[in-house]
Amino acid sequence: MLDRKVKVKISLMDEDVLLKIQKPARYIGRELNIANKDFNKAEVRFALCFPGLYEVGMSNLGLRIIYGILNDLSGVSCERFFAPAPDMENVLRTNKIQISSLESGRNIKEFDFVGFSLGYELNYTDVLNILDLGLIPLKASLRDRNYPLVIGGGSCVLNPEPMSDFFDMFLIGEAEEAICEVIDIYRKNKERFKSGRMSKEDLLFEFCRIKGIYVPSLYEVIKSHNGKIQDFRPKLKGVPLRIEKRFVRDLDNSYFPRQWLLPYIQIVHDRITLEIMRGCPNACRFCQAKFQYHPFRQRGVASILNLAEDIYKRTGYEEISLCGLSVSDYPHIEYLVESLIALFKPEGISISLPSIKPKFFLGNLSSLIATIKKTGLTFAPEAGTERLRRIINKNFNIDNFLKTIEQSYSCGYQRVKLYFMIGLPGETKEDLDGIIDLANYVSEIRRKFSKQPGIVNISVNALIPKPHTPFQWLAMEDIDNIRVKQNYLRGKAKNKRLKLNFHNPQMSFLEGVLSRGDRALGEVILRVFQDGIRFDNQDFSFVFQKWMDAFSITGINPGFYLQQRLMDEILPWDFIDIGVDKKDLIDDFSNCYKIK
Secondary structure, eight states, X not given: OOXXXXXXXXXXXXXXXXXXXXXXXXXXXXXXXXXXXXXXXXXXXXXEEESSOHHHHTTOHHHHHHHHHHHHSTTEEEEEEEOOOHHHHHHHHHTTXXXXXXXXXXXXXXXXXXXXXXXXXXXXXHHHHHHHHTTOOSSGGGOOTTSOEEEEESGGGGSOGGGTTTOSEEEOBOOTTHHHHHHHHHHHHHHHHHHTSSOHHHHHHHHHTSTTEEOGGGEEEEEOTXXXXXXXXXXXXXXXXXXXXXOOSOSTTSOOOSSOOBOSSOXXXXXXXXXXEESOSOOOTTOHHHHHSOSOEEOOHHHHHHHHHHHHHHHOOSEEEEXXXXXXXXXXXXXXXXXXXXHHGGGTOEEEOOSOOGGGGSSGGGGGGGGSOOSOEEEEEXXXXXXXXXXXXXXXXXXXHHHXXXXXXXXXXXXXXXXXXXXXXXXXXXXXXXHHHHHXXXXXXXXXXXXXXXXXXXXXXXOOOOTTSTTTTSOOOOHHHHHHHHHHHHHHOOSTTEEXXXXXXXXXXXXHHHHHOOTTHHHHHHHHHHTTOOOTTSTTTOOHHHHHHHHHHHTOOGGGGGSOOOTTSBOTTTTEEOSSOHHHHHHHHHHGXXXX
16 A cells, blocks of 8 residues: 655656556546636635546546536536556556646645545445545545545445445435535535534534435444344434435436547547436336436437537537437437438538437338448347346337348448346246347348348346346346356357357456445455455456455355345345335336246
8 A cells, every 4th residue: 555654746747657657648637628727726626536547437428527517616626536557556656656636736635525436346446546546544434624525426326335434425316416515515614624623524414414415424234143234324313314316307407518528548438428318218127227317307309419519519529429228218319310410411420329229220210220330230138038028127129129130231230239138037048048049040130131141249247136126136146157157158159150248257246246235345345455456347457366355354255245135124225215116116026026
């Protein structure tokens, strides 16, 4: 860990530092459309952190939204921090240099807030690494008024308990409005807090009154001898018993970044991303995102077109991607795509779409297929048979799908990507066969228009029964069974035209544990960080054994968190109100077992 006595402050802009690392453009800042706020004059300074590489974080729309909102506030300066790559971390630690912001080169300790976007459980150790590189004590209990307040948001905070030791507070749900309320409370109390006339606990109590703010230190968890939760309760009068998830009611009048930051290096999603909707009208039993972004809302076509034109003028990007959980269900999708193509075709700008429903291409939009960038089509049947799709409540019309594939091949498409899951409830060998049979059939359809079959990329992930879904009570299938099913599928997919890609089952196992865990996991996360674990979301740096060693040392059985849960059991995340009644989730879970 970084020496706490270090007082050296060297900007990452220094040439002797940048010459020692790969991709130095990750660390120099100064991008086009960067915020230009005076750090010294700011009343509130917010360090916006992404626990991943720059090129991943800059592809995160939520990060761009919060960056823009905060820098639009008078008296607030928001600056960015990303997890340093291993070569940069080595330079920082070897030379005893603190991590600093891209905008002004300030050390992270100089900020009032350190805010993390928590989008993936296997990046938790990277959160601790950023704090440690900034000489900030990792545990919230060790930080007084001389350190920044650490706040987390994002999809992972639908169960924040595994990281509760390290955070002062979490923002549950969508942050656009709530983060401004947090800033207002801090402005009013900063002078008293920093001077010592207001305790940290009293300040956190003020924050907990904001709808959507969860302060872990203001609650206690009582466990039984078997490790299950007996009670979860506030420590102080006035602290809310349940935390209501925040959401923005009107997307058209909500903030969307027009000053689109333009990186110097290629990022993962190197294009304009237009969010056209939030939430999803479908009811897939496995999908946490549906409940994370509930309720279903849409942005108006006029607003989307205005944003597209404005951001294009500020960036010059040659691709625009429509963003949403199920863009096919946008009520005016046909008109929107036609309008975007008409607006940008003269400029040579392509319109791209994420995974879509087959019905999108059946109708008047079929004539537009040829004008959309032919990078391949992506569909998500999720299961190999109709029976299993009914169990998971996946609405996927197979007849429409096959018609769509045929139509797409006729328009010149050559590749198709299909997403499936394994480890689903009620899954049989026939369901696994169905994955390969469907992929083979999709490939063969292309022979109607070419001598060659189509290339089908098959992405297969293990089901992780996530919090706040109807499957949250379901046991997750173990690693050995998942591997057996993966090997079976490999044996069935003998044609070179079928390209199988499996997610690492050990990673899925850990994601399941961390997403379904409780406060006890904080010690495990701390130990693996101290043992050198970084970027665990990457196969090249993932070391499963170090996690298992940490579980063993702390006396925690990870399988405890993956077992079947009882309906009347208190779950670690039950204190969060996502806007959907728990009884409705129970009823939906029970219904899946009635399907034959």
